Amino acid sequence: MSNGTSGLYFTFKPENAAFKAKVEELSGENIDLCFQCGACSSGCPLTGEMDLLPSTVIRYAQLGMKEVLESKTPWICITCFNCEIRCPRGIDIANVMEAIRETVLRTKYDKFTLDELTPEELRELPQIAIISNQRKLTA
Amino acid sequence: MEENESEMVTIHVMGKKHEVPADLTIMKAMEYSGHQFRRGAGCRGGYCGACAAMYRVKGSYKLQGALACQKIVEDGMYIAQIPFSPAEKITYDLSELRPDANTFLEYYPEISRCLSCNTCTKACPQDIEVMDYVQASLRGDVEEAARLSFDCISCGLCAVRCPAEIVPYNVGQLARRLNSRYVIGPTEHVLKRVEEVEAGEFDADIDELKRLDRKTLQERYESREVKL
């Protein structure tokens, strides 16, 4: 019997239920449908940069574990919807990623600020790039 | 002699209730009720943008923007003055700029956050289509942005309300500057007139005017012909 050194024993508490409900509400997805087949992860073009696989992020969401809010993965996600077309249960994983991003962004946190860009970059980048980046990464 | 008794209305200025004559502007009503303006008052003619104010009328949730020197009070008005809206003064050298979308993005990159919600237009006391000129700037349409923002007096109400934290009046000003410099170009007739003045073509007329007495000067002024 582990003394809490690994995450093997997990109790689903009310705060986990609340977080899970929030993710489901924001994404509009029924994440309980996921049976961890991994098809989404196999199609995702950016798993090389991620710390958690997309299917793992869904697992965290199913368990209502708020640690997923600290993962890099939702910010690496480029919302390309490759996961959506592959999911055999019809879940739009990109929606779930956005729900996690929104949960963080709505705490007055911006993942990206315009100050990070140099004047040269602002001159070079087309509007479409700057606008879409901000829609996904800022509040 | 009968005293002209104007109808009185009830207003609240920054939370405090006052009874004021119904035909006064917000600015006059505030002075009537004992406020002394140290900030938030300027030309008193609807042109300088110093007296930006926000108000709600009893029974309506709508938050409205107005110029205190122009807007007549209404019964049940709840008023607050916005004497200043915080904005960085971004400096640029107009002669080094190009009239395109990326110029706006370089100095005011936050225009890329515009949601097209139209809140700025709703706040504007000059009835300017603020959202449209911000969008025109985002598209690089300098001429349209300049045309639409022409009446802007930089009162700041749009900037205070914008959810994307844009300062529209600064964007409009850049658009008008770029438009004048690069799209319209130098005003030939003004330059020509300056040349004429420097060549002394008007010296004799000016000397004559300087020697006239006040009465004749006034007559001359009142009967002048204005060519449009």
Place this chain on the structure above:
Amino acid sequence: MRLAYYPGCTMKTDAKNFDESTYSTAEALGIELLEPTRWNCCGTVHALAKDNVMNYLAPIRNLIRVEQMNEAELVDDKRVVTQCAMCYNTLKRANAAAKADPEKMGKIRDFMEKEPNYQGSVNVVHMLELIKGLGWDEVKSKVVTPLDGLKVSPYYGCLLLRPREYGIDDPDHPTVMEDLLEALGAEVVDNPYKAKCCGAYHAVHMKEVAADLSHRILKQAQEAGADIIVTACPLCQFNLGDRQREIKKQHREFEGIPVVYYTQLMALAFGKEGTGFEQNTPDPVPVLEEKGLL
């Protein structure tokens, strides 16, 4: 046929060649494109959070403009055609979501008091769908300079094909660009990465990631023997074309390959102006001259 055309901000600036070649090729096909008099940025990406209404205002406002054009009888039907794949995706999804959710539509209408209510009558289509609807024979009949000997690798990007519900073609095996290019006389070269993400908005603050993804796509096209790549989205064009310098920094052995918008090749094949090759980086003119097309 007169149709409402929604360009999107980038089409008027960085993607001007895409815009101009769209106008000239549409004209060749007998379509008159009309922009709404006041349009705004569509928002580029669809807001996925289900409680978000703010981000719907921009696309729905544009659809109201199209409805107004219809009422004024400036256009012949209730479609609005777009070229930019991101605008297409955003407008289409916002339209569908607002129509499906009356509460959301109610909130949008309440907020936009100065606008007439959006009736939900507009259909958003992409130019490729429109061209396909005209028939490939129609396209062939307009070809003046067949693109003989030009090996073209079509690149779809993400938002034209996904999510499945809104895509213009099968996301796994799309064929519309291939059919179009063949009708223009070109030789189509298949690229298994043709519908893989180019890196999209990571071009802004995760440049290396975007460069890596784009490199994969370009390399595959080169290995398959392509002379040139075509795109349908200004952001894909930026990542695959303009950012090749960035790609070279990370992948020294990478040799450039020209990338153009599909309408530019159409304009070339139709013998129309507005090809706009001078705006493309890297320069496609040498390859096209080599094939005797210019």
